[in-house]
C-alpha cells in the first residue's frame with residue numbers, strides 16, 4: 499500500500515523513536531521519516547525534496563537543546579507537534595503562541611497515542627470546510643489563521659446575511675463560527691434561522707462574542723449552537739472546542755449511518771427508504787416517481803460462484819446506482835431488490851432507468867465476468883402514501899418478471 503503522507507520525526511531517544519515509528523507505521527496514511535538530531539533534520543529538509551505533512555519533534559535535542567528545532571520546522575510551514583520530557587507552563591505557552599499544534603508531555607504511553615490522534619485529525623480537517631462569519635476583518639483573519647493552522651479549509655462572510663447566502667449556495671460547509679455582533683443579521687438570529695431549516699441540522703455552529711453579557715452563551719446554545727466562546731479567547735481553547743464539537747457531530751453521523759445505511763451496498767436500508775420516501779411524497783409540489791429493480795436469476799450467481807461472489811456483486815451494483823443517480827433517494831429494498839425514488843415525472847425516470855440498464859448490460863462483474871440483467875417496475879401514480887407507491891411498483895416489477903424479465907413495466 500502506498501502511504502501518501504510523510505511525517506518527519508525528530509527524536510534522540512531510541513525507545514521514543516521506536517514507539518513513534520511503530521505507531522505511525524500502523525496507520526493507513528502516514529510514513530515516518532526518522533531523524534535523531536537537529537542537523538539530520540536540517541539536512542533532510544534542505545536536500546531530500548520531500549514534502550512533509552507534519553512533524554513530531556523532541557524539544558531538547560543533543561545539538562539543539564533550547565527548542566531550536568521548532569523554529570526550523572515552523573520556518574518551513576510544516577505543522578509541528580512538540581513532545582517533551584518536562585512540563586513547563588511558560589514554555590508551553592510560548593510554543594503554542596509561535597504556532598505549534600500541540601505541546602505534549604511524555605508522561606505515559608498514551609502521550610504517543612495522543613500525538614498520532616492530533617496528526618490524524620489534521621488529515622481529516624483538510625476535508626472540512628469552515629465558514630467564519632465576523633464583521634471585523636482583523637478578527638476574521640485571526641480566526642482564519644487559527645483554523646488553517648489545523649488544516650481546515652476556510653471561507654469567510656462579513657455579516658450574517660452574507661453567511662446565510664454562502665451556506666445556501668455551498669453545501670460543503672460543515673462548520674460555522676459566528677460572531678454575535680454583526681450587521682444585517684446578528685450571530686444569534688443567524689443560528690436561529692439556520693436551526694429552523696432542516697438542511698442545516700448537521701452544521702456544527704460555534705458562537706463568538708466580545709460582550710460582557712454572561713447570558714449570551716446560554717442564548718446561543720439554546721438557539722442551537724454547539725458551543726460558544728467569549729473573546730478574547732486563548733487559541734488552545736478555541737482549537738479544543740472546535741475539534742470537540744466537530745468530533746461529536748462526526749460521531750452522530752457515524753451512528754446515523756449505521757442505523758440508515760445498508761453496509762453491503764451503501765444504499766439506504768429499507769427502514770430509512772420508507773422514512774425518506776414518505777417525506778419526499780409529503781411535499782406535494784412535484785411528481786415523485788419510483789423504480790424498483792430486481793436482479794434476474796440472482797440465485798444462479800450464488801449457486802454457481804458462491805455467496806461471497808454474490809455479495810461482492812451486490813456491492814458493485816450499489817456503487818453503480820450511486821454513480822448513476824446522484825442526489826437521488828436510493829435504497830436496498832430487499833436481498834437483490836433496489837429502489838430509486840426521484841422528484842421527476844415518470845417518463846423522465848423511465849428514460850434514465852433505460853439508459854442505466856443499457857450501460858449495466860455491457861458490464862462484467864467480479865472476476866467471473868458475470869453479466870447481469872434487471873427487471874424493473876416503475877410507478878409515478880398520484881398516491882397518498884409511500885407504501886402505496888411501493889406496492890404499485892412491486893406489481894409492475896412482478897409483471898416484468900412474468901413477461902420474460904430484463905425489461906421495464908411502468909404505470910404513470
Ligand SMILES: Nc1nc2c(ncn2[C@@H]2O[C@H](COP(=O)(O)OP(=O)(O)OP(=O)(O)O)[C@@H](O)[C@H]2O)c(=O)[nH]1
Pocket residue numbers: 762792793794795796797798800804805806807808809812832833834899903
Ligand atoms: N450473496 C447474497 N445473496 C443474497 C443476498 N440477499 C439475497 N440473496 C440471494 O438472492 C437470491 C434471490 O433468489 P430468488 O428470489 O429466487 O430470485 P432470482 O434467482 O433472482 O430469480 P428472479 O428474481 O425470479 O429472476 C437468493 O439466492 C438469495 O439467497 C445477499 O445479501 N447476498
